[in-house]
Amino acid sequence: MMEDFFNNPSFGILISIVMFEIGLYINKKTKLALMHPLLISIGLIIGVLLIFDIPLESYSKGGDMISYFLGPATVILAVPLYKQFHLFKENTKPILIGIVVGVLTTITSVFALCKVFAYEDQLFYTLIPKSITTPIGIEVSSTIGGIPAITVVAIVLTGITGAIIAPLVMKFFRINDEVAIGIAIGTSSHAVGTSKAMEMGEIQGAMSGLSIGLAGIITVLFSSLFVRILELFM
Secondary structure (H helix, E strand, O other): OHHHHHOOHHHHHHHHHHHHHHHHHHHHHHOOOOOOHHHHHHHHHHHHHHHOOOOHHHHHHHHHHHHHOHHHHHHHHHHHHHHOHHHHHHOHHHHHHHHHHHHHHHHHHHHHHHHHOOOOHHHHHHHHHHHOOHHHHHHHHHHHOOOHHHHHHHHHHHHHHHHHHHHHHHHHOOOOOHHHHHHHHHHHHHHHHHHHHHHHOHHHHHHHHHHHHHHHHHHHHHHHHHHHHHHOOO
């Protein structure tokens, strides 16, 4: 009976929602940045699967259905951008330069760390799209020869890290410009970071949402070129 329930897609959907709600509750109670709802829910889901010896495939039947809607769900990020579009027109050049530099910094830093720790080339390809949204990142990873499953983990961890440390980084470096804050968060930590940017303000959220799309497009268009260029130094 229980086995039939675990193999039903509703199990993966239900446990994901319940664990995320628990994560939200803990986050609100503790008010600690480290207690991010997504991080807590991931840990709780892994714990349940291990304790009850539930195969990952059983959870994925419902979990993959949630993942399917990640792409369409990001469209809602266009709403605050539409409201603040005049800021994009006023700051087009610095915004585009900032996003391009952010994407290049992500790729070159991953390359440098992979060389320092003597990781295989495939891991480098896997981590290139770690700072863009999951649906795009999976496709980029599979196209350039990475491992999409590991890419997803890297994307999630990058987003959570960005959401946790972004306010501290902005405060430490005394970055007060709302547009700059949004561009930095969106370019480096995609949708998860954008959720934090929206908490910081509507302008920050709008610019962060813009950065997600542009950073994804830039990474898609130039990832293969970046790989070929960097391979000359590998």
